[in-house]
Amino acid sequence: MTPDHSFEGDIHSPLEVDIHERESIEIELLLEGIHRLYGYDFRNYAMPSLRRRIWHCVHAENLKTVSSLQEKVLHNRDCFDRLVYNLSIPVTEMFRDPELFKTFRKKIIPILRTYPYIRIWHAGCSTGEEVYSMAIMLHEEGLYEKSRIYATDMNDRSLAQAKEGIFNIEKMQLYTKNYLAAGGTRSFSEYYTAKYNSVIFQPFLRKNLIFAEHNLATDGSFNEFNVIFCRNVMIYFDDKLRNHVHKLFHESLNxxxxxxLGSKESIHFTDFADCYEPMDMTEKIYRKIK
Ligand SMILES: C[S@@+](CC[C@H](N)C(=O)[O-])C[C@H]1O[C@@H](n2cnc3c(N)ncnc32)[C@H](O)[C@@H]1O
Structure with a gap:
């Protein structure tokens, strides 16, 4: 029997207790198997969205139970890759939440201007739209030449797309609107060349971008940064994993x-809350003070 996906822990009858319990065991075993065989650790992702995504995969693979998905994933690398892609939720936009970029331009760029060299890390960069947005902003502020932008994600499919810098032409209308709302001053189309249904961003924007696979749950610090961007990633993590990632960021920031973090997230209620002071309360931009 397929469980009722709509109930999130409200337990009413012994039958529901049984279904709920069995499903929890199956999900736990699936995540444990994935961790042991492939090294990807989803064990501390927030359960409601993880559960929805797993069931989406069960149905997409024409299966009926989480256990049958476990069997397929452990025996079939392609099925595992599809599951990772699905669990990674690669949704993004250029100049997503334009107010954040506007605030960054106003409050952070003047500080970066005083540095001889700038290192930025976009953790969980997905298909790269956020990274190209940063490259454009730094270029317009005359800071791109002295910057290195490290862009990482656990999802190699998204990263491959990010490296190419090729995006669907249909999205350019929204991205142009976002760019202008983010304080862009030029014609957005200067930054790309259109070909058929796609656009490719100018090669000079890619010059100082370094894309690499990095898993926030299992990989360590790899450099020291002046800025770390991590938006719409930790919302999918539980408190334990969120604290683990904040430790990594704290170690990696000078x-x-x-x-x-962006408006949806906060440093409050993490173990590192008193290591930062706010630079913008709305957009959740902080500065490391200890
Ligand atoms: C919703 S996208 C956010 C993209 C971009 N930061 C933005 O706000 O538009 C979330 C990204 O986080 C990545 N992600 C999720 N868990 C991760 C992990 N443990 N390590 C690295 N990246 C992860 C996913 O692969 C996905 O590309």
């Missing part, structure tokens, strides 16, 4: 380094 003193007065800037942490950008």
């Amino acid at each position: 003193h007065f380094g800037v942490l950008v």
